[in-house]
Amino acid sequence: MSWFESFVLGLVQGLTEFLPVSSSAHLRLTAAFAHWQDPGAAFTAITQIGTEAAVLIYFRKDIARIVGAWFRSLWDRRIRGDHDATMGWLVIVGSIPIGVLGLALxxxxxGPFRDLRLIATTLVVMGVVLGIADRLAARDETGGRHRAAAQRKDLTRLDTRDGLIFGMCQAMALIPGVSRSGATISGGLLIGYTREAAARYSFLLAVPAVLASGLFELKDAGKGHPAxxxxxxxxxxxxxxxxxxxxxxxxxxSSKSFMPFVIYRILLGLLLFALVGAGVLAPHAGELAG
Structure with a gap:
């Protein structure tokens, strides 16, 4: 991998990690379109440490408050019902599905999950799901902000069941093209959370999973794949x-629809189907051998 490739791929990772368009798919597609070698799942996992460091800084006050309350709740029963302490437990619970499935798969x-035909499929399918979830949220908002606030849940109403649902949605992002933020935000909207609440919990939930995955892959970083x-x-x-x-x-x-991302995902997926179908791109273009 050249320095120019690493710059472009780092730029793509930063631009797409938090948008509901799938950073892993875009890293894979950038390499395929440019006729570079696929950077691989390890490269993706490690560069995500950079974007999660951005989450840690941006949400530093929330994270410090949640972590502090969670630790204090381990020995102080009086604060175990505190919202921040509960959030700490729910982030742990929500991280279990992706941890288990990540190791199992x-x-x-x-390998197989990086097939461009699968990525095209997940781009389109999850684009449709995001579109449906976005329309449901928009329908609730048609009665005005006060009605939307009453109907849609914020994070103070997050419970174990919903935490696991968010976690299962996040685990779907193990397949490139799904999008971690897209899947968790869609899941949150479908079970009644506000856009802001679904996005905020999506970012917080990603921190332990992404950092653990990236640190796990660091052991291979000096073996050439990735350099x-x-x-x-x-x-x-x-x-x-x-x-x-x-x-x-x-x-x-806070004020816009997700429809631009929905349209983008569907168009990109259809374009990818067309390019693979026409033989312009091979389904496994640029993949590492062995």
Whole structure:
């Protein structure tokens, strides 16, 4: 991997990690379109450490409050019902599905799941799901902000059942093209949460899973796949760009629809189907051998 490739891939990772369009799919497609070697699942996992560092900084006050309350609740029964302490437990509960499935499906994630035909399918299907979820949320908002606030749930109403549903949605993102934020936000909207609540919990829920995955893959970073210096450079780029994207996206969802992302996902998926079908791109273009 050249330094230019690592810069471009780090930029793509930072731009797409928090948008509901799938960063893993875009890293895979960028390499395929440019006729580069697929950076691989390990590269994706490690560069996500950069974007999750952006989450840690952007939501630092929320995270510090949640972590502090959770630790205090371990020995102080009086605060176990505190919202922040409960959120700590719910983030742990919601992280279980992706942890279990990530280990169980590791070989598939690094191989068959990177087939461009599967990525095209997940781009289209999850685009439709996001569109349906977005329309349901918009329908609730037609009665005005006060009615929407009464009907839609915020994070103070998050419980174990909903935490597991969010977690299962997040686990779907193990397949490139699904999108971690897209799946969890769609799930949150479908079970009645506000856009802001679904997005905020999506970002918080991703922190332990992504950091654990990235740290797990670090052991292979010096073995050439991916190359350590270029991967570190891409991770820094992803952090800087990712922070800016979080700030923009949290403002965007407060008043805008997800439909631009829905349309983009569907069009990209259909284009990918056409390119693979016409033989312009091979389903396994650029994949690492062995």
């Amino acid at each position: 590791k070989d598939a994630i690094e 350590w210096p270029q991967t570190a450079f891409a991770t820094v780029i992803a952090f800087v760009v990712g922070y800016a994207v979080i700030a923009w996206f949290m403002r965007f969802i």
